[in-house]
Amino acid sequence: PYWTEEVKGLSLSKINVTLVGKQSLDLSIFSPCEREKFEARVGPWPRGPWPRGIIPYKFDCALKSIQKARIKNVLRTIEAFTCLKFVTYTIKKGRTTNQRRCLRHHRYVLFSEITKEVDRVKYRKRRLVHPDLETSHSRYYQMKTLSNFNRCYDRCNHFKIKCENDGYLTLVYGRCACVCPSGLDPSTGCRSVFTSAMTKKDLYPSGPYALPLVNSSADCPSQEFDKKRIQFYIDSPSRNGPKSNQTYVLFYCVHTRKGWPWIQWPLGSYCIFLTTSRCPRKGFQWSHTIYLRKSDRYAGDTGLQFIFLCCKRSGFAEEEMVLPFKLPFTLIKNWKSRCRPAKGMYLEHSKPIPYRVEVETETEVEVKKNSHYTLEYLGGEKINLCSYRPALTDCGGVFRLNKTSSSYSFYFSNDREIVQCTWLFKATETEYSRLVLDIENVAIEHVSDWRKCTQYSRRVNELEVRYQRVGEPGISVCGTSFPKSIISERNTLLLRLITVGRQWANFTATVRAIEPEDMCYSMKDSGRTYVGDVNFTRDFEPCLPWSETTECQIHIFNPKVFNTVLDGNKCRNPNPDVKIRPWCYTDKKDCKWNYCDVCLIGRIYDTRLDCYKTGSAVDCPIYGCAKTCSHVLPKVDAAPTVGRIRCDRPTDTFVGAEPILPTIPRDTFDVGESLFYKCQNKKKLLTKRFCLTNGQWSSLGGSVCLYNDTYCADMWPRCAELIKKYPSFCRIFRFTGMPYGMCAFTCGKCRKTQTPRCVVKRGGRLAVLRRKQGLAAGDRVHRGTSVSYRCRLTRWARYLPDSGNKVRACLASGRWSGSRLTCRNVCLRSWKYNQENRMCYKKIYKRQSYIKALGMCLTLGGELVSLKSQDELRFIQDLKDGAQIWIGLDRLLSVTNTTENSATFSDSGENDDPGWFWRSDGSRPLFANWRSGHPFSKSTNKHCVVMGYSGWWKSLQCLRAFRFVCQTPARWSKKFS
CATH class of the missing domain: 3.10.100.10 (Mannose-Binding Protein A, subunit A)
Structure with a gap:
C-alpha cells in the first residue's frame, strides 16, 4: 500500500515506486540522472517480508526537494507504527548498503516522478465504485497489512496482551503495543473503549521546552510545568495621529524535568517553545526565531526579546495524536497546516497572538535570513494556536450479543457537554452473524435532509456508524430522523459520538443480532446460492435485468457465473469473492450497483421529503417514497430461513458427466453445500453444483466435458430457452467459451454433422436482410446461427418495426425463433422513435x-x-x-x-x-x-x-x-x- 497527502498541489500519488536491482548492462557511459532511468526492473515485489525489516531506498535525481520531504514524511510515519526501517541506498568503497547490512539481496526502492509516458485510464469521478466504502483518507488497514506482512508481531513474543476487535500487534515508536481502531483502548488489547481514566501517572516527554497558554486563567497541564509570562508591545497605526503602542502578555508553561526516555512527541504538525539552544531530537527538524520588543511597566523599552520555536511536521492530517495531557493545553499551529486532533480531546482554534518584528542591527538581519523559514512561516505577524480541552469519554462500552441476549437498546444525551463516546457491538455466536441497527429520536445538528450529513460541512456534532469494519470510516447520522436500518457487513458494529457541547445531541439506538440460520441465504457463500424473488435494492431502487448489463462485468452471458441463476432482474451474488451479499445493477451506463435486503429485515422508509405529494398518485414512485407508496410495492415474500431448507440427492443425469458422491452416503444436503462432477473421458475436469435456497440444485456451471465426436450435449439446461430470448448470444459471446462449454449442442459447435439445418427466409413487409451477413434467401445454416433483418431506409424517412423480431436464431428443431419482422411506422430521419x-x-x-x-x-x-x-x-x-x-x-x-x-x-x-x-x-x-x-x-x-x-x-x-x-x-x- 502507499499513501497520499495533499500539500501545495503535490500528491504522493504522482510518485512512482519501482523495485530495482543490479544490472548486467554497463551504465557508466550515462550521466547519473540517465543511469537511474535506465535501471531495469526486477519483476514483482518480494513474496516474503523484507529481511530484518530494513528497506533501502533511493530518490530519483529529478525529484524536487519538496517531493523528497513529503516522501520522507511518509517513511517516518511507517517507521513509527511498524517494525520497518528505511535506510538510504548508497555505495561506499565498492560495497552497497545491502552488503554492509548483510541483507542477502541487492534490491532497493526507487522513488521517481510519474512521467507523461504513463497511460491514463478514463475514470468518472462521480462513479460509485463501492456503495459501502466512504471516501476517506483512513490508512488503518493499510498499516495493518504492511505490519502483518513483515511479521512485526514476531518481535513481540513477550507481549502478553492479545489484540482483538481488528487490532494488531506491532512496534509503536520502537515498543511493542496494540494498535486499535479509533475509540478503542490499546492498553486493554482493544477489548474496551477508550476512557479518560489513567492507570498510571501521566508521563510527558523530557524537557526542556515550553507550551503557550490561551489566557492568564488557564492552568498548566500538570505540576511538572512552571507557569511564566512575558510582556511585549507592538506598534499599531492610529487613525488620528502617530503610532500607538499596544501591550500584550504571553503566558506559557515551562517543562524542565527529565522524563522517561521512551515517551516521544507524537507525529503531527505543530510547534513548541524552546528554552535552550537545541530542539528535541526526535522529529523536530525546523527552528524559527521571533523578535519581540520587550516592555516593562516602569523601565519602558528594555530591548529585544527572542523566542525560539521548534516545529514538527510528520504523519497525516487526519490521524489522531495520542498525548498524556488530561487538562486543557495549547500547541502552536504549524504553517499552512491543520491542527491535528488528539485522542480524548476536543480541538478548537484559539485567538491568535499578534506580534511585530523589530530588527535594528545587521546581525539580527542575518539571523533572520539564515533561519530555515522566514516569519511568514507562522502566517505573517500572528502566532496561531491549537487549543485542546478534555472530552467526556467515560461513556459507551463493549456489548456482546448472542442467542440469549440478541438485542440491546439505549438512549444517550450529551447534556451540552464535550463528548467522545464509543459503543462497540459484537455478535459472539459465529463470524457469520450480522447486526441490525435502528436509530430513533435523533436530534443531532439542524439538517433538513438526513442523507446530506456528509455534505454538511458546518456540523460540529457527529454520530458515526461503522458497519463495514470497525477501523474503516462509516456513515454520518444527523438531523431529526434516520429511518434507514443499517445492517453490518461483519459481526461487529461501532458507533462513535463526538460533540463540542454547544448543542444538544441525543438519540435512541436498538441493535439486534441475526444468526446465520435465521437468514434467507447462506452466509458462508455470501448468498451465491440465493434464488429468491426480491428485485429491488436496500434503497428500493429497481434492479436491471442481467441480460441488459452486458457492458458491465457481470451479465447473463459471462462464463464465470454460469452456475449462478441470473434470473430476470432478481438480486443475486454471482461473485461471492468480491460481494458479501446478493446485489444487482441499477444503472447500466455507469454499472452502478447496490446491495439488496433480500431477507427484508430492514425498515421501509422514504428518502424524499415531498412524498406526501405523490402518495395518492397511480404511478407512485417506489424509489424515494417506498413507505408512502407501500401500496404499490411489489408483494415479495422473503425466502424461508436457510436452517429449514434441504436438497435431496440429485437424480438428474448429464451426457458424459457423473457426480462424485461423498464417502458416507447422504440423502439430503444443506444450502450452500456442493457436489463435484467429473467427465467420463477426462477425469481431471471437475466442476461444482450447489444446493440452492429453493431446495433445488444449480446447473453444472461450466464445461465439465467438452464436445467431441461421440457425443454433444448442453451442460446448461437453459440453453434452449436462452437462444429463444436472445437469438444472437451464440455469435456475440463466442469468445467467452459459452457456446463451446455450456451450450455446445444449441449453438451447433459439435464436430459431427450439424443437423438439422434451417433455410434463410425473406423479411416481412418493408424488411430486408442485412448485407454484412453475406446471406441470401434460400441459403441453409446450421443450428445456433442468427440472422438479422432491418427496415428499409429512404432519404426523407425511415420505416420502423411494427411486429416481429429483428434477429432470429436457428433452433435445434430446424425452425426459426420468433416471428417474421414487418415494418410500417414512419419517423423522420432526424427524430428518435420510442x-x-x-x-x-x-x-x-x-x-x-x-x-x-x-x-x-x-x-x-x-x-x-x-x-x-x-x-x-x-x-x-x-x-x-x-x-x-x-x-x-x-x-x-x-x-x-x-x-x-x-x-x-x-x-x-x-x-x-x-x-x-x-x-x-x-x-x-x-x-x-x-x-x-x-x-x-x-x-x-x-x-x-x-x-x-x-x-x-x-x-x-x-x-x-x-x-x-x-x-x-x-x-x-x-x-x-
Whole structure:
C-alpha cells in the first residue's frame, strides 16, 4: 500500500515506486540522472517480508526537494507504527548498503516522478465504485497489512496482551503495543473503549521546552510545568495621529524535568517553545526565531526579546495524536497546516497572538535570513494556536450479543457537554452473524435532509456508524430522523459520538443480532446460492435485468457465473469473492450497483421529503417514497430461513458427466453445500453444483466435458430457452467459451454433422436482410446461427418495426425463433422513435422561452413533450443527455398566437389556480416527478415546468430560455395503410 497527502498541489500519488536491482548492462557511459532511468526492473515485489525489516531506498535525481520531504514524511510515519526501517541506498568503497547490512539481496526502492509516458485510464469521478466504502483518507488497514506482512508481531513474543476487535500487534515508536481502531483502548488489547481514566501517572516527554497558554486563567497541564509570562508591545497605526503602542502578555508553561526516555512527541504538525539552544531530537527538524520588543511597566523599552520555536511536521492530517495531557493545553499551529486532533480531546482554534518584528542591527538581519523559514512561516505577524480541552469519554462500552441476549437498546444525551463516546457491538455466536441497527429520536445538528450529513460541512456534532469494519470510516447520522436500518457487513458494529457541547445531541439506538440460520441465504457463500424473488435494492431502487448489463462485468452471458441463476432482474451474488451479499445493477451506463435486503429485515422508509405529494398518485414512485407508496410495492415474500431448507440427492443425469458422491452416503444436503462432477473421458475436469435456497440444485456451471465426436450435449439446461430470448448470444459471446462449454449442442459447435439445418427466409413487409451477413434467401445454416433483418431506409424517412423480431436464431428443431419482422411506422430521419408508446421525439438544442418552444413544436408538426409514465421519463432522460428542457406541463388557462416569433398567453390571475395539466391533451398529470420544494405557489409567477439535469421537475418562469423536446405520433406508411 502507499499513501497520499495533499500539500501545495503535490500528491504522493504522482510518485512512482519501482523495485530495482543490479544490472548486467554497463551504465557508466550515462550521466547519473540517465543511469537511474535506465535501471531495469526486477519483476514483482518480494513474496516474503523484507529481511530484518530494513528497506533501502533511493530518490530519483529529478525529484524536487519538496517531493523528497513529503516522501520522507511518509517513511517516518511507517517507521513509527511498524517494525520497518528505511535506510538510504548508497555505495561506499565498492560495497552497497545491502552488503554492509548483510541483507542477502541487492534490491532497493526507487522513488521517481510519474512521467507523461504513463497511460491514463478514463475514470468518472462521480462513479460509485463501492456503495459501502466512504471516501476517506483512513490508512488503518493499510498499516495493518504492511505490519502483518513483515511479521512485526514476531518481535513481540513477550507481549502478553492479545489484540482483538481488528487490532494488531506491532512496534509503536520502537515498543511493542496494540494498535486499535479509533475509540478503542490499546492498553486493554482493544477489548474496551477508550476512557479518560489513567492507570498510571501521566508521563510527558523530557524537557526542556515550553507550551503557550490561551489566557492568564488557564492552568498548566500538570505540576511538572512552571507557569511564566512575558510582556511585549507592538506598534499599531492610529487613525488620528502617530503610532500607538499596544501591550500584550504571553503566558506559557515551562517543562524542565527529565522524563522517561521512551515517551516521544507524537507525529503531527505543530510547534513548541524552546528554552535552550537545541530542539528535541526526535522529529523536530525546523527552528524559527521571533523578535519581540520587550516592555516593562516602569523601565519602558528594555530591548529585544527572542523566542525560539521548534516545529514538527510528520504523519497525516487526519490521524489522531495520542498525548498524556488530561487538562486543557495549547500547541502552536504549524504553517499552512491543520491542527491535528488528539485522542480524548476536543480541538478548537484559539485567538491568535499578534506580534511585530523589530530588527535594528545587521546581525539580527542575518539571523533572520539564515533561519530555515522566514516569519511568514507562522502566517505573517500572528502566532496561531491549537487549543485542546478534555472530552467526556467515560461513556459507551463493549456489548456482546448472542442467542440469549440478541438485542440491546439505549438512549444517550450529551447534556451540552464535550463528548467522545464509543459503543462497540459484537455478535459472539459465529463470524457469520450480522447486526441490525435502528436509530430513533435523533436530534443531532439542524439538517433538513438526513442523507446530506456528509455534505454538511458546518456540523460540529457527529454520530458515526461503522458497519463495514470497525477501523474503516462509516456513515454520518444527523438531523431529526434516520429511518434507514443499517445492517453490518461483519459481526461487529461501532458507533462513535463526538460533540463540542454547544448543542444538544441525543438519540435512541436498538441493535439486534441475526444468526446465520435465521437468514434467507447462506452466509458462508455470501448468498451465491440465493434464488429468491426480491428485485429491488436496500434503497428500493429497481434492479436491471442481467441480460441488459452486458457492458458491465457481470451479465447473463459471462462464463464465470454460469452456475449462478441470473434470473430476470432478481438480486443475486454471482461473485461471492468480491460481494458479501446478493446485489444487482441499477444503472447500466455507469454499472452502478447496490446491495439488496433480500431477507427484508430492514425498515421501509422514504428518502424524499415531498412524498406526501405523490402518495395518492397511480404511478407512485417506489424509489424515494417506498413507505408512502407501500401500496404499490411489489408483494415479495422473503425466502424461508436457510436452517429449514434441504436438497435431496440429485437424480438428474448429464451426457458424459457423473457426480462424485461423498464417502458416507447422504440423502439430503444443506444450502450452500456442493457436489463435484467429473467427465467420463477426462477425469481431471471437475466442476461444482450447489444446493440452492429453493431446495433445488444449480446447473453444472461450466464445461465439465467438452464436445467431441461421440457425443454433444448442453451442460446448461437453459440453453434452449436462452437462444429463444436472445437469438444472437451464440455469435456475440463466442469468445467467452459459452457456446463451446455450456451450450455446445444449441449453438451447433459439435464436430459431427450439424443437423438439422434451417433455410434463410425473406423479411416481412418493408424488411430486408442485412448485407454484412453475406446471406441470401434460400441459403441453409446450421443450428445456433442468427440472422438479422432491418427496415428499409429512404432519404426523407425511415420505416420502423411494427411486429416481429429483428434477429432470429436457428433452433435445434430446424425452425426459426420468433416471428417474421414487418415494418410500417414512419419517423423522420432526424427524430428518435420510442417503440413503447410509438412516438417520435426530436431534441431542439436552441434555447427558447416556453411560449416559443410551443410554437416551434407546432411548426415541426408536433407538440411539446409530455411524460405520463416512468418509462417515458427514462427515455427522455437519455435523449436530453443531461440538459435542462421544457416539458409541456403548465397551469396557464389559455395560450394564443403560439408561433415561433410571437406568442401571448392569458393568466388566470393571482388567486385563481387552475392546477397543472398537459398542453398536449389537457389532461391532469397522474404521474409526477417533482423536485423537493416544487412546485411553487401561484403567487410566485412560476407557471411552467422544466426537467432538470437529474430528471426532477421544477416550476420556473415561462420567459426563461431552455432547450426542449418535441413529440409526434409515428405516422403510418401511406403505401400500406
